[in-house]
Amino acid sequence: MKVKVLSRNPDDYVRETQYDIQRVPRNYDPSLHPFEVPREYARALNATKLERVFAKPFLASLDGHRDGVHCLAKHRTSLSTLLSGSCDGQVKVWNLTERDVCALSKHTKDLCVEIVVRFCGTSFFTVGDDKTIKQWKMEAPAYGEEEEPLNTILGKTVFTGLDHHQKEGVFATCGQQVDIWDEQRSSPIRSFTWGVDSFSSVRFNPVETELLASCGSDRSVVLYDMRESTPLRKVIMKMRTNTVCWNPMEAYYFTSANEDYNLYTYDMRHLDKPVMVHMDHVSAVLDVDYSPTGREFVSASFDKTIRIFPKNAGHSREVYHTKRMQHVICVKWSSDNKYVLSGSDEMNIRLWKANAAEKLGVLSPRERQATNYNQKLKEKFQYHPQIRRIARHRHLPKNIYHQAKELRVMKAARHRKESNVRKHSKPGTVPLVAEKEKHVVTVVK
């Protein structure tokens, strides 16, 4: 006689060890899971709302300077170290994890213009408006030892900018001319001049390490090659450029922070037209720094805000401000792509999250999966008006809000007038000029 019994293979439902995931039988039959689009839409909406709820970007404020913070410098090899120089000539080395000063050095009586850390991270250079370049040790002086620079170079003119080569013992300063210095020598190995103007900042290209860019007071951005005897090319814009920053992942792109409230991303091979115009600030942009992934950059403005722009978007994705933060002079993006640091007029350095709603620290696998899924949902449904409305919403201080509105109205009026002129004049006499082309005056070869 044959007896029929229910038989199940334990391999189908028993875990091998207790640490394995439970086997969950799933039925993916689409008829059992209807309304996938509306359900995912609801999830995306919730995710977007939660993102706004959790968006708390401000982490810490480092106070201790006795004057406005004029310059910041990232450490090349340590994430937790930050250097800052203030308008009273004081240089501080901060430990970010403890949010405390770990070393302090007095540069001069006057303004400390620029700080830059050597690539090895053991020393740093400063320039001030006392015509000196000084090299300092990174460590604090031992007890009883006096704080003294390792090396001092006395220049002929005032220096206004400084940057160090990515890998070699070479640095560049700017003032009346752009000088390239060898660390071992007391006179520049090369000087570039083009006209008689003074320069406000100089930056080395981190990828093509022999290239430099500087901003001149004749509203120009000048490119140099360290190996050539002459500058390469110069682009003159309608208003003055304050700083430039090279993209650390894309060798030929750089972004310039301009006085006309905009930032311009250029391809260095085609200077006649910027690749992208980034607008949103309502006052002069004072500093810009790329994220180490090269996909975004952060800008500091005189309008007391920091904005984060995707490199290929015309408008910012994020704006940071606090009630007490004054004109932001300098800004840096940390080398692990997680934080943004800003130094402002009211003597404070502020630490922000680069992604406002991101959870810091280690994520459990399920958390990570959930955040990834939510991120994708937000991306997928970003064009839907309700979701976009929530995702785009930011609180702005009253004056900035109204100023932005005013600028918008002005721009619209200009546009309207232009189109009216075009409408009432002979066809072809008033050509359409793209926004990108409006801001470049000439390219000087």
Add this chain to the structure above:
Amino acid sequence: MGKLRERKVSSKKANKHPVEAEMKEEEEEEEEEDEVRSDDEDSDEDERKRHKLVEAIRALSGKRKKPLVERSEAAVLMSEFTVAPGSDGDRVQLSELIGTVEQTPSVPSRATKQLKNLEHSNRTVECPLSRQESERIHRDVAFQRTASEVSRWSSTISHNQRVEQQVFPLHQEPLAPRPVERVVSGWKPQTPLEQEVMALLSANKQPITNPVLTPVEEASMKAMSLEEAKIRRAELQKARALQSYYESKTRRERKIKSKKYHRVQNKGKRKEFLKQFDAMVEKDPGAALEELQKMEVARMKERMSLKHQNSGKWARSKAVMAKYDEGARRAMQQQLEVNKDLTQKLVSTLDQEEKEEEEEEEEVAAEGAAGDVHNPWMRGKLSEDPSEREDQQSVEVDVKETENAAEEEEEEEDEEAEEAALLREFERKRRERHVQKAEPEVFETVEKLLVQADHTHNSALEEGLMRIRTVEDLEELPADPEPPLPEAPPPSEPEPPAPPITAPKAGKKRKGIQLKEVLTKETEVIDVGLKPTTEDQEDQDQESGQRGLIKEAFAGDDVISDFLKEKRKQEDEGRPKDLDLTLPGWGEWGGTGLKPSRKKRRRFRVKAPPPPPRKDQQLPSVIISEKRNGALSLHQINSLPFPFESHAQFQSTMRSPLGRTWNTERTVKKVTKPRVITRLGAIIEPMSKEELVKDRKNKCNL
């Protein structure tokens, strides 16, 4: 660059000219000086006067004053370089200079040629470029060079922009644990045990710093050159490919459902085996004996097992159908044959086997019902009508005969065609024949069968009809007798299965009654007629009862017409209205009871355009509302967003869900992987030039 070089040369040429001119001037001055020296001896005053005079003359000539050059004695020593006041006096010709050049052997001939050309040419040399211009050229050249150098990155950059996921930092050290020796580089054995172990290791040439490979292994790794490795890889690939071909071939063959094909194949194999066996008997009797024993064991196993005993699931399912399906019956018999073959003692030749098979088949066919008594799965047959059985048997025999004939033919053919290609051809032929010949035959026989069955059935039903009438369920009746009258049923219609469904019922019913086999034939027949009809009646009663109940419940309302009315109303509402713009009393008399004229009404009526076709136009039983839902439009997109090119593209991306409710784990992981991954607490260095090299290497490999 070329241009630049040209210009430089020209500037050099230009420079040469002024130098010559200067030299000449100097000569003149010297002459003057010599004169001055001779006069020096006379007196100072004279000299001063003369000097004044000379100056005055110079001033007259308008030449700018040149400072007197004081010369030391060394200048006299340099006479070989200065041109002495020669025979001719003032001027030096270029040809004279060239003459000396021609004589000196160290000057290349090319240079002399160039000089000669220069002598003949009367062209004036262009003046050198201004500093600004030359600098501009330098800048331009430098910029072009740098731009082209920077453009190396363009492929890397565009690749990184397109790539779905980028992991930072770009240079990541492998996560695998590093050997301790590499971490602690300055380690030395200190304790005696450690020293002993180290001594042993070093004596045996065991790897110490890198414990993965011994020196011998490393040497062997190095020994295999690139070409060898490539050849070896190619070989391996080929072997793998061959294996996969073979696997897929066997899989394909196994999948072929044709019994006949497999039978032929098996037969071929058996033949082959027998041949081998015969050969073995002659060559190696021992091995043959072993083989025999193996076969014996296989036979014993088969006898022990229930294989091929018609007891499996498949066999049982066939047994149910066996009564009506010729094929099933044959299949079962074949299985039994196989069993018999396997359990029988060995037979030497194939011919015998075939004969036996045929005999068995005949036997089985002859036995028919008698054999089925012992086989519980064939019991269905027994319960049939004796007359029916007889008929069926005869039909069966007919079918079998035809089939056997066909089989014999095929077998003959088989023997002729041993090649595989032929086999295939044969298969195709057979299929064709099936379509042409065998099928009609089979169907004819089946038809006959059916007709007979129908007759019996009909008779039974007729009897039943009377009773049905008494129950007075007339509505159902006309439907029932229709199916059993297939005059010419098409072979592919689902008609043939219909009678088997009804028939098993009868069979089952009878099973219960089988105990009372004592009953006479007649009564049995009546029984068969009655039982199903009554049952059907009950069912019908039930159905009709329910329907009637519903009808009764909804007797008053005419749902369909209501629905139609509603639909028409909706349609009318949706239709745009005509606009009447007539103004009464305008252009004619107005007042109560006076209507505007028809002409006027017609003139001032604005006809509405025809509405777009409704979605439910073709659907009579559906109303689709065409009103727009305002609440929904808040959540809808007005225009196509930027990166998308068409609505279809956008909709398809929207429609595909991302979540794990709809997708498998792997898909979800793939779909939701983030664009950028950064490691916690790792410094992301700017892109280095190694990336470029890597990129190039990748390209080379591709």
